[in-house]
Amino acid sequence: MLQLKNFRKAYMGHVVLQIDNFTIIPGMYWVRGSNGSGKSTLLKALAGMTAFEGDIILNERVNSKKQAVAYRSVVNFAEAEPIFPDFLTGTELIALFKAAKNAPAHQEDFYLESMKMTAYVNEPVSTYSSGMLKKLSLVLAFLGRPTCILLDEPLTTLDAESLPVLYSWITGLRQQQETIVLMSSHQTFEEGLLPTVQDIFVDHTTIRYTT
Numbered sequence: 309m310l311q312l313k314n315f316r317k318a319y320m321g322h323v324v325l326q327i328d329n330f331t332i333i334p335g336m337y338w339v340r341g342s343n344g345s346g347k348s349t350l351l352k353a354l355a356g357m358t359a360f361e362g363d364i365i366l367n368e369r370v371n372s373k374k375q376a377v378a379y380r381s382v383v384n385f386a387e388a389e390p391i392f393p394d395f396l397t398g399t400e401l402i403a404l405f406k407a408a409k410n411a412p413a414h415q416e417d418f419y420l421e422s423m424k425m426t427a428y429v430n431e432p433v434s435t436y437s438s439g440m441l442k443k444l445s446l447v448l449a450f451l452g453r454p455t456c457i458l459l460d461e462p463l464t465t466l467d468a469e470s471l472p473v474l475y476s477w478i479t480g481l482r483q484q485q486e487t488i489v490l491m492s493s494h495q496t497f498e499e500g501l502l503p504t505v506q507d508i509f510v511d512h513t514t515i516r517y518t519t
């Protein structure tokens with residue numbers, strides 16, 4: 309469970325999000341909203357990647373500010389347009405994230421094989437296309453034993469063949485009943501490919517569930 313309390317995010321005095329009290333229970337969610345409404349800002353704040361006022365609390369005890377290391381060890385984030393140090397290979401980045409996230413040995417094998425990445429994962433990321441980078445960022449977001457996975461625009465730049473693979477990874481998380489998956493997207497939800505996904509709508513500086 310994720311709780312936002314007295315949450316406020318402003319850029320240079322301009323308030324983007326003001327959320328007094330909002331609880332997200334385990335499950336899968338699309339984060340919807342128009343351009344500039346604050347979807348990425350919300351995900352970055354939940355990921356502990358941007359400063360904000362107020363509190364974000366995981367499972368009633370881990371505060372993203374007060375227990376930042378514990379919080380970030382179980383909250384994984386894939387950015388909309390991932391940028392990695394050019395000189396590192398995919399394999400090196402995976403090793404780095406596995407160490408940070410205390411991931412089981414060989415956990416990445418399943419993800420790399422299913423996303424057909426084994427042919428290039430040993431190459432420096434400077435040689436990757438935007439879709440290849442996106443796939444790497446998605447693999448990194450599934451490493452460890454995350455309680456919460458935040459995917460900002462996970463569908464952009466992915467080819468048609470990779471979409472069902474990503475959906476199967478997400479569906480597989482259902483077995484871990486406590487997991488929260490939040491995905492922002494402009495694309496229409498593909499009925500039937502994913503288990504029940506709710507919408508969270510970002511609008512007029514706040515968020516709400518849509519029915």
Ligand SMILES: Nc1ncnc2c1ncn2[C@@H]1O[C@H](COP(=O)(O)OP(=O)(O)OP(=O)(O)O)[C@@H](O)[C@H]1O
Nearest residue numbers: 319320324341342343344345346347348349350510
């Ligand atoms: N680093 C920043 N500095 C100043 N303003 C910012 C910054 N990042 C975002 N903003 C502003 O905050 C608002 C929300 O931006 P955000 O990127 O969260 O929206 P979004 O809903 O993800 O948009 P999109 O659908 O276009 O990706 C916008 O008005 C944007 O201009």
